[in-house]
Structures are given as C-alpha cells and as structure tokens.
Amino acid sequence: MRRCVVAGAAALCLALQVRADEPLSPRFVEETAASGITTAYDGEWEFMVGGGVATFDCSGDGKPEVFVAGGAGMAALYRNNSALAGALRFAPVASGLELESVTGAYPLDIDADGLTDLVLLRVGEDIVMRGEGDCRFARANEAWGFEGGDAWSTAFAATWEAGAAWPTLAIGTYIDRAEEAFPWGSCTDTHLFRPGGRGFAPPLPLAPGFCALSMLFTDWNRSGTPALRISNDREYYKGGREQLWRIEPGKAPVEFTEAEGWKTLRIWGMGIASADLDTDGFPEYFLTSMADNKLQRLTPPALQAGRPTYGDVAFKLGVTAHRPYTGSETRPSTAWHAQFDDVNNDGRADLFVAKGNVAEMPDFAQDDPNNLLVQRSDGTFAEMGDVAGVASMAISRGGQLVDLNLDGLLDLVVVNRWQGAQVWRNVTEGAGGWVQLRLAQEGANRDAIGAWIEVRDGDRVQRREITAGGGHASGHLGWRHFGVGQATTVEVRVLWPNAEAGDWQPVASDTFQTLSPGRAPIVWQP
C-alpha cells in the first residue's frame, strides 16, 4: 500500500499522490530463482559496505555477463545464457575471478587489447584482472605495475588523461580496519594510479581521504578535462566533506576549495549517479545517503561563472527517497547504489536506488524497499518501485540496470547482503523505442571513456557522459541504452574524448549500433 509520508509536508505529500500525467509504469518480473545467480554478499563488519556487481560481455555474444562480489565469500562470474528477449538465465563460469574479500568490481579495457579487464576492490589487496578471452581472467598486478596495497577499498573511477595511452585509476578506501575502539577519524587515503613505465606508476595519495564510498571522473563543467568527484561517508571522517579534485594531465591533483565555489557538504555519501536531466549540457548528480539523498544541480550563478557550486533539487523533484514508500516501516532509509537510466523507454532518465540497512541499525528501516523513481514530463519523479515489482526488502547494496536479454528493455540485477543477488526481467508493455550504442575507437581507451553521446529527436537532445566509476561498487561496460519514445529514427553523435565531435547520423530505433570516429554507425545484430 502506498503511503503519504510526512503528513504535515503538504508539498511532498502532493508529490507522492498519483497524478494524471504519470509516466508509463514499468513492470519487472523477478527471475532470481531460475536465473542461476546465487552469490550473496557475505561477511560481517568489514563488509558492511560494498557489495558490487559488474556487467560486461566477455563471451563475445553481445550479452552482458554478471560478476557478483561475494564479500567474505567467493566472488563469482556468471555467463549470460539468456535467450534473445527471453528469460534470464546464467551459469557460473570458471574464470579466475573466484576470489574472497571482493567488495566491488569495475570493467575496463586497461591494456587496449579489445578484451575487457576487471578491477577488483577488496578488503586487503586490490587486484587488476586481465581479460584473456572467453571469460578467463588472470592477475596482472605485477605485469602492469599495479600496487594493490592492503586497505579496505570501496570506491573506483577511471579516466584516460589527455594524450595517455594507459588509464588513470582512482581507488577510494574506507576505515583503518585495525582500529577497534576509536575508528572514527581513521579514514585512509584515496590513491591515484597514473600511467608509468609499461603500466601504472606508484600510487599517488589524494590526501586527505575521507572514507570514499563512491567516486566518478566527470566533466562537470564541460571543459574537456574531467575532475574527480568523491562522495564520502561522514560517519568516519573528521574535518571531511564531499570532494572534487582537479586532475589535470602532468600536474599534481588539487582539491577544489570553497573559495572556488565548491561548498562544504557533509553527508553519509554512499553512491553517485549522474545524468543531464534538464538537458542543459551539464550533469546533475544524485548522491545517496541515509534518511536523505541529494540531487545536485549547478546553481544559475555558478553555471554562468563556471564555478562548481551546486544546489539541492531532490526535494523539488521528488527524489529524496528518504524513507520506505511501501510496507509498514516508518523509519528512515539507507541508500547505496544509484543509477539513472530509462526503464520505460520514454526518452527520460529514471532513477534506481538500492536500499538496505547497514546491518541491524534500529533507527533505520529494516524492511527498506529499493526505489524506482520514474521521471515525468515535467522533470519530477514518481515512485514506482512497488508497482514495477522491484521493491525488494532485502538488504541491498550494489546493482545495475542493464539489458541482459537484448530486448531493448533494461533489466535489473541487485546484490544483497547475506542473501543471494536478485534478478528482474523488464517486461514493460507499451514501452517506447530504444537504441543501444557501443563506442569503439582504435588505440588506447577503446571504449571511449570520457566521451559524450548525444541522441537527438527533434529539438530534444539526450546527453550522456560515458564514465567508469560511480554507483556503489558497481560498474558496466558495453551497450549504452537510450529510450527514444515514439521516434522511429533518431540522430546520434559522439563527442569523442580529447577530440572533435562526430557528425550527427541517423539511426533507426530498436537497433544496436557500434559508433567509431569518422565512420558511419554499424548495425549489430544479436
């Protein structure tokens, strides 16, 4: 039963009422039991955060495989055996990724060999796993000069700095886990792994670290050089804040300051999602937290002045997602992975938020349903997690909205603490059209991390920054999905990283297209 929460807050109450202009409600069917995915995110205190999932194609059939972090248990890679537009079916595959203490994972083609590699965040040594084809992976720390350290790693982002043939990785870490009675204030450093020699240079500390739980290289001001945004957990830092680091090629990283417009914000930062919601060309950022979530948008003066000053529009747009909207709970929520994507293909980005108690914190909801906030035409959002069928009460952490059966509808996989991951198939009837695009360029950065894809339908342009990082310990590499509503043809172009914008080119809806610099789109058939 849907409840109108905070009865005295008329504005919010109204925002939760069913409206005449409600968007098409998506519908998902849970197929966890038959899917073959069984991995739970296990473990106690050292695994209270993390719990990521990575989706990427390593079998070459275009369908994303699913890798699930297992925490104290074993991580697992599942081969995607789903039939086209059919039920979701997976089988565990012996991949070399069967490791303990994995908190999260991000796919990335580090060595530009055309095979996806995987960065494993761990409690202990982080490991870069080189893709060897056919879903086999091998440790590459030594070969690539990657110093995996011994920390509690919880956040990741990657970029290719201008002119670099090798990526720059950022890995955020959490608490000094040796501290028992007074762990507060013991946040360990974030590390930046820049290219060096035939791989990575020794890690450069981004100090102070404030217990990062999500990070994202993002071109917030469209300068062409992404900065590193870090969302930090205020539970453990002292003197900390949300951070934005200026990472310029060949220069030492420098943190943006209040004097430059970066206002102090202190939240239980756990996840970052970004999207250009208002189509002004600049991303908005959704930041997950506890009892409150933020949706940051550049303030008008900041937009004019090019300063990183953000206002919070979560309340205005109805995405505070601060407490359960279904079930009997009135206690506030705990939010983790967040992701903007279009689940009903109406051309507007929707928002998925994974929810779950840290463990058994009595001040927070124990039955805390995941959110699926569907965007209306006026830019506000409607909660549809319950009617869509994804309002799981499991203790969720990471997740991915991703088309697992290549039917053009985004499916959902969510990792849970102490319980097997869940899988839902999107079966929305009457959904709009779609295009799914894959970027491919020669040389380094083959997947064009840092590019912007633009999809134009008439005078409306959807823009998406292609990033590696963010969410909560969860990443995706492969098809980039756009809903296009009723359009049968749309125009697409790519603003390639550190290069000119490509030309606008028509593509038919309901198709997969591979986009490369200076070439016409190539249709891919599943």
Add this chain to the structure above:
Amino acid sequence: MFPRCALAARADRVLMLALAERKGGADRVRRRAVTFGLAASAAAIATGWRPAVAAGPVEGRDVMRTWYRLVLELVRHTPTYSPPVASRAFACLGITAFEAVAGGDARLLSLAGQLPDLTPLPPREAAPHDEALVLHAALGAGVRHFFANTGPTGQRAMAAMQRHFDERLAGGLSPEVAQCSIEAGERVAAHVIAWSATDGGAVVENMGFAASAVPPSRPEQWVPTSLIAQQQAPLLPTWGQNRPFAMPSAAACGLPPPPAYSEMPGSAFHAEAMEVVKTVAALTDKQRRIARFWADDPMLSPTPPGHWVSIAAQVLATQDAPLDRMAEVQARLGIALADAFIACWATKFEYDLLRPVTYIRRVIDPAWEPLLNTPPFPEYPSGHSTQSGAAAAVLTAMFGEDFAFEDATHVDDGLPARSFPSFAAAAEEAGLSRLYGGIHFRAAIERGLEQGVCVGAHATALRMRA
C-alpha cells in the same frame, strides 16, 4: 543478599560467565588487539586527556576518561542523538558514574531523593570492592543501554572497550572482589536506567522528527526551512514535557515572549531581523570562525551539550582532578544540560517563532542566505544559549568566576583551539555565534543565556558532598 559475591567457590565461573555475557553482542566481531593509544585524538593529546594505556595500573580516572571519550564519539555517530537526546544521555551517564563512585566514597552524597522519582540506589554488599571496576561496570552497562541503537562500528567499539577494561581491571583481582565489583556497578546502572525509562525521553523515533506538522496559521509561526524531507516537521516537539532532573519544572525557568511579530520597518522585530542581515553581511574572519567553532552540528560533532562535556573533561584533565571531582562535575553538568534542553524546548514550542531566514526572505531580501544551516525547530530561545548558560553556571560554581581555559574540542576536525577568560565568556560567545551564523535573533540569545543561568542554578544547588 547477593550470594554470588560471597561464594568464592563459584566466583571464578560466575565472573567468566558475566564477562562472556557482556561480550555476547560482539560475537560477530573479530577480536583484535586494542589500540586505544594509536587512536588518541589531537584534542586528547593536546589536553592530556588520554585513554588508558596498555601498561600500568588502571585507575578509576582512566575508566571515566576513556568511557567518556567513547561516549562523545557515540553521540556523534548515533543518528538518534540530536542535542536534546544527547543531553539526556549525558545526564543519565553522569548520574550513573557519580552514584557508582559515591557508593564507595563516604564524602559523596547520593542524588537519590534529590532528583524526582530517583529512589535510593541498591546498597553494596559488605565485601571488598574494586572502585575502578565498579565504575567500569556501571558505565559499561549504561553506555550499552543508552547507545543500544548505535551502528555496527559503535557496537564494535563498545565491545572493544568493555573487553579492554574487563581484562585490565578484573585480571588482577580475586574472583570474589571482581564479581562483587561488577555486580555493584551493574546494579547502579540498572537502577538509573529503570528510573530514566519513565522520563519521557526514552523512546525517540524517526530520529526525533515528528511524523506530521500542523501548517502555521499565523505569520510569526515556525515553518520548515530545510530541503531535507524528514525535516519538514520539527524536531522533538514534546521534549519540553519530559520530567526534569534538578529543576522543579520547565516552567520554573520560563521566559517572557519574544518581541512582538511585525513586518513594519522600525518595529522591534524588524530591527532584530535587520541586525541579523547586517551582521551576516559584515562578518569578520573571527566571527566566521566563532560561528563554526560553536556550530556543533549533530552527526558532525559531539553536539552542543557534548561540546561542554568535552570542555569539562579537558579542564578536569588539566587540573589532574581526582575521581570524585570528575564524577561530581560531569554529573552536575549533565543534569544542567539536560534540564536546559527541557526548559528551552518547552519555551520554543510555547512561542513557536519563525527563523530569521524565513522572515528575512519574506520581508527584507528574498535571496538572503545565512552562514550556517538553520536547525529544524522553532527559534526562540536559542538552544545553544540556554544550554551554554546552564553549563557555564555549573562550571563557574565548580571552578570559579574567572577560570581561564583552552578548548580544543574540534582540533581533530581542523578547527583550532580557542581560549576563554571564563566559562561565562565562552557561553556568551556560543550564544553570539548563532547571530553570526544567521540563525537566531538577539532576543533568543540573550533570553536563552538567562534561561540557562536559571537552569544551572538548580543543578548547582544539588547536595552532592557530605
């Protein structure tokens, strides 16, 4: 009477069972070496307020300091702990510690019979006790109760602290003495916990925010100022109805109404708002530092009452105060702080006045921004002022009129220590910090300080020494 205390043959086993039972909550926690020394904060080092070290005898003072240091962290890291809730915990834990110490110190007088409904504490058995272990058992049980709702890291920390002192204190004692001491301390805690259950503040839901709020019907009434959905209803609207600790009732320290609401330029109310506007527009660097030094936001600090508890702890450490003095000071201070929030909240919801940001944007400047985040509850009087006035009254009574001190509470957070010529001067600065922050009118500050003096006098009047 307490047969386990006298049965030496069973004592070993009973002691082990008692210790194991208290560790039960930590079963899921991997055991590690305690590293208190490495985690010592900059403030702790600066003031000599260090936790017990891994070698040498443990005194009751070590127990008190270290548990209080953990309590200040737990207050910061337990989401229910808004300032009023924190003040209640400081009072109850202060009373627990004091009664535990008083049970073995004939110079001290119990608060039973002086605080409403507090019945005499259970008498100790006529047997030897280890006073440090009594205090540890009492504080450990009290902290576990009042912070039962803290997160997994807080639970882990409490378990580590309990284990640390269990091993350090009980290890060198005979089983009989250890068992008697633990039982005595836990009985004190149980008594105070049972007493506290009926004061009106024991259950805090939704982090203290009301489930609903009545829309204002008059222009002077408080309206939400936050963009956080949970804060569209005020914090703890019935807190002023809680049973007081030392003052006879909240009304005993009531206040006259604030200046009459008016939007007319030249009116007293408009003039107060203009003062806020002009002050914020012309803030000096020093004033900005002061505003941030005293901000003490929940979840980002030990809260305003915790700031004063920290000040007291630093002063006691500087003086190398004996345990009985530490217990008396923290008990009186906790009581005063808790009563201050009861009196203040009763007055806040009696007058239900809007915040400067609401009035100024409505009447003077729609784009006006305060320096600090505006708290989610009515304006008059200023909670910082009331509780600082009360704390200063108690500490002045305990340490003297012109007691100069340095406050390093926020050094770990990057805010340098500040020095004050007296507790009253610190309280006045804490009050004015809210004007600099743009979140209070002057009347709320001045009347709040006066209210605090009234509250503090009741705590000061308690007879705690023979």
